[in-house]
Amino acid sequence: MHIDRFEISSGEKIAIVGPSGSGKTTLLDLLAGIRSPTAGEIIFNDVNLHELNDAQKRKFRASKIGLVFQEFELVEYLTVNDNILLPYLINKQIKRPPKINNRVVELARSVGIEDKLSRKPLRLSQGEKQRVAICRSLIHQPDLLLADEPTGNLDAANKQKIVSLLIEQAEREQSTLIVVTHDQSLIDRFDRIVDISEFGN
């Protein structure tokens, strides 16, 4: 994948589209600092990710980035409450705010799962699982929310709801939102649509 220049403004909501294998997920990994570019650089709020070591990149991800996955990737043995809190449970680099439990309830309420906080993921519907994943991605108030095909495992009704939720939550949290999607019916909800195949490989 070759990108000459790709700028994203703070608070922007972008849909990334493109055929399978065109590098959509790779682009998200690069933006999150999970992968490093073979050449060039990624600058996030004046921070050059290329200059960060592995620990700094993890801290950057833990504090600045929220991730939503196609398969939800919830931890089966934890309750919804603990899944939402997971970034704080596994990252020593980010400090847990004093009233974090209130925030968990507030986030859960905003996506309509406040009555499911004590449940385990196995007892949730697909739509509910993705809502939990969205809450988890937002718990630490990230600057950038990256969602990789978040509606890929959902039915038509849930697709619209989840995209609406993502956009609403990103606006509420003043986060920049980048969503990778195949679904053409969802892309008109975003500020900008980027076809990755136009970057050229």
Place this chain on the structure above:
Amino acid sequence: MDSLIYLAVKYVCHYWVKSVILVLCITLAIFLPVAGTAVLDQVQLQLKSRAESTPKVIGAKGSRFDLTLHALYFDVVPPETIRYEVDKTVRDFGYGRVLPIYRTYHIGEDKTPIVGITLSYFDFRNLQIADGDFFGRIGHCVLGSKVAKRLQKSVGDDFVSQPQRAEDITSSGNVKFQVVGILSPSGTSDDDVVFVDIKSSWIIDGFGHGHEDVETVQDRDKLLSRDDKRAIVNESVAKFIEITDENIGSFHFHSSLSKLPISALILDPVDEKSATFLTDKINEIDYLQIVEPSVEIEKLIEKIFRVKTLFNIASAAIFIVTGLFLVLNTLLSIRLRSREMITMYKIGCGRFTILGLFVWEYLIVILLSVLLALLLSTITVEYVQQMILQMIR
């Protein structure tokens, strides 16, 4: 660190079936060698200490091992008895303290042995009275601490001895005894015995008895003949089955005490030299043998050590198999949880933190296993130790 423990606990609890299986496997791998070694060490210690506190034992010729076990634990009855006169013979040698033992009938369903001794035995074994007193006459008995507890007998209670064998019809067998003392626990086989005076044991065995005064018998059905010297009565004269202060005078033996049986003599020699002289003297008597319990028990311990070696090999095999099982479980777990780990990494978790989570999960399982193994070992050691000692006897 706290969060990792929290996550690990959540994992262990959620997959509780897997955790229980792991805990049981590790528990078994720890429990077998720990409990096995503890049991065998305890058995060895008990055997040794009892043997070392019993310098020499004299008995009828036959199995040296049976004689040793009989003198130490009273469980095995030697096939042959010796006459009480040996007691006097050995005493006359003047080489040390002589303590006769005569194992006779038993009481209770668990066949607690009744052992005839002299009062010196209590002093020799340093046995203390917890309640009551030592026996002062025939018909009294002193109970070992475990017997008293098991039979729920206390000072003032009584019990009736039972014949050893159903076909043992020649002896009186059923004699009523009064409990006059309970021994303090000694942690030895003395806790499991009913002690009576050696004369009482002969009365149980039918060598002595008490009955109504034949001089006063007038009933023609009972009196067979009477002259100036003696009266001859038949079996219908009332025999006493209980020895009381009132009838004790009527108890008598129809033969010389020196001819009555004893099953062993414990000898506590004055010194090594006396022990050597005594050994030589006893070896000259063709129907007697003298054994040194510590030597006989050492032979047994050698056999136990062989068993222990086999046991250690089996334990090591179980340990290795459990280890391999844990490795397999870890590999499968890593594979099954790869997505969970990748997700954690993507949201900012370090590799060492993920490793730490695994380590904590195993530590919790291992900790539970160790606690369970120790608990089981503690419970098992006492029980199995007694079982092995019973088997040896």
